[in-house]
């Protein structure tokens with residue numbers, strides 16, 4: 001039942017509004033035929049599937065959340081993409097891939113636990129020389145990160161910031177509207193109210209510190 005409610009609330013629908021930025025970042029890369037792409041911390045695969053739409057390559061979505069990976073596998077099966085998209089349970093602290101096995105490493109909203117510098121270094125091992133690393137990251141620490149990129153053996157190809165209010169306008173505001181409806185409709189159902197509370201806590205965290213939710217894409221090329 002809780003899964004049905006999650007599907008009805010459909011927060012993914014609002015997350016999908018950000019795929020225009022995924023597309024914008026992808027289009028900055030040079031055209032590649034059948035690139036091998038690793039989507040690190042893919043969750044249920046919203047960017048992973050967009051990368052499959054944008055390229056003719058092989059995409060590996062990698063995460064430690066098996067429920068999210070199962071959701072991704074189910075979508076992949078329904079979309080008939082099983083020959084090109086795989087969901088793998090693996091931690092980004094221990095990438096189990098040979099050196100230089102990917103043309104592109106993509107990570108949206110995933111690098112905070114490992115940190116920018118360590119991600120470039122450790123994930124860079126599995127990236128081909130001249131391959132691309134694309135991060136959708138918090139805006140905080142931008143100046144320091146712009147210094148880390150060349151020091152870590154990468155060239156900054158481009159970067160762009162999302163509009164300051166993007167997370168409010170495209171995600172938290174419509175999500176708040178949606179969960180208000182659920183609060184009214186299921187006001188005597190503790191299970192639904194628990195799910196609603198989880199989302200409300202995220203919205204409240206945004207309202208408390210909206211600046212912490214500003215985000216940026218970095219498009220980088222490994223040069224050595």
Ligand SMILES: C[S@@+](CC[C@H](N)C(=O)[O-])C[C@H]1O[C@@H](n2cnc3c(N)ncnc32)[C@H](O)[C@@H]1O
Nearest residue numbers: 041042043046063064065091092093108109110
């Ligand atoms: C904010 S979500 C982003 C999901 C997806 N990239 C997106 O943009 O919709 C962060 C993801 O990182 C994953 N994650 C956290 N620690 C991880 C680890 N050590 N290895 C792999 N994935 C991890 C979480 O399970 C979660 O799915």
